[in-house]
Amino acid sequence: MSQQEFWNQKFLRDGYLYGRKPNAFIESCSSNFKKAHRFLCLGEGEGRNAIYFAKRGFEVAALDASDIGLKKLEEFAKEEDVYVKTRCIDLNEWIPKKKYGSIIATYLHMYKEDREALFEKIDSCLKENGFFIGEFFSINQLNYESGGPKDINLLYTVDDFNNSFLNCTKHKVEEVEVELDEGNGHQGKASVIRVIIQKN
Ligand SMILES: C[S@@+](CC[C@H](N)C(=O)[O-])C[C@H]1O[C@@H](n2cnc3c(N)ncnc32)[C@H](O)[C@@H]1O
Numbered sequence: 001m002s003q004q005e006f007w008n009q010k011f012l013r014d015g016y017l018y019g020r021k022p023n024a025f026i027e028s029c030s031s032n033f034k035k036a037h038r039f040l041c042l043g044e045g046e047g048r049n050a051i052y053f054a055k056r057g058f059e060v061a062a063l064d065a066s067d068i069g070l071k072k073l074e075e076f077a078k079e080e081d082v083y084v085k086t087r088c089i090d091l092n093e094w095i096p097k098k099k100y101g102s103i104i105a106t107y108l109h110m111y112k113e114d115r116e117a118l119f120e121k122i123d124s125c126l127k128e129n130g131f132f133i134g135e136f137f138s139i140n141q142l143n144y145e146s147g148g149p150k151d152i153n154l155l156y157t158v159d160d161f162n163n164s165f166l167n168c169t170k171h172k173v174e175e176v177e178v179e180l181d182e183g184n185g186h187q188g189k190a191s192v193i194r195v196i197i198q199k200n
Contacts, residue, residue, distance in 0.1 A: 003090060007066035019183035022052035023106040025135045025194050032131045037101020043108030047073030054082035061085040091118055096125035105134040109154040119164035126199040138175045138191045146180050146188035156193050165197050172196040
């Protein structure tokens with residue numbers, strides 16, 4: 001089953017699987033993002049982070065493999081009277097053409113073998129001093145029932161990030177235990193990796 005088929009099935013259900021509030025870690029990093037720069041959300045799904053930043057005056061684009069997720073994002077944006085540019089694409093096929101001052105990703109479950117290529121693309125399209133900030137389930141999430149894949153190849157280690165982004169300053173790459181309260185999809189204690197990476 002493709003990522004699109006898998007995520008379309010999930011997003012077909014009523015409501016917003018991870019809620020309509022932004023991810024708490026991303027929200028806490030808001031001061032790192034500059035409004036004058038393009039803002040890109042990778043694997044943004046139903047749009048909770050994209051809408052949050054669009055409402056605060058950012059020029060936001062969102063990429064995702066799920067057309068159903070992006071349709072819900074667009075409806076959500078209309079309700080909030082904001083615009084988010086959307087593009088339905090598998091990130092393995094994505095060829096970045098623009099530069100971005102801010103790139104975020106939350107719970108983007110990329111296969112281990114595809115991560116290095118994605119990280120190279122993120123690095124290549126980040127503006128000087130721009131930030132890549134994200135939160136991902138760690139391999140220790142296999143011990144929790146708060147959400148996320150049960151396939152270890154879709155879960156991350158700190159080394160995945162430390163071995164990439166060699167042109168960047170890593171302000172934070174850490175595995176932490178958190179309490180998630182994000183819709184029906186993420187509830188309870190979880191093991192996540194949080195990253196704050198800045199292009200030199
Ligand atoms: C767990 S959801 C998280 C959605 C959103 N980031 C959030 O936190 O609310 C994972 C998202 O990543 C997207 N995704 C997974 N693999 C992808 C890929 N290879 N290319 C594009 N999107 C992908 C899915 O379609 C889905 O929207």
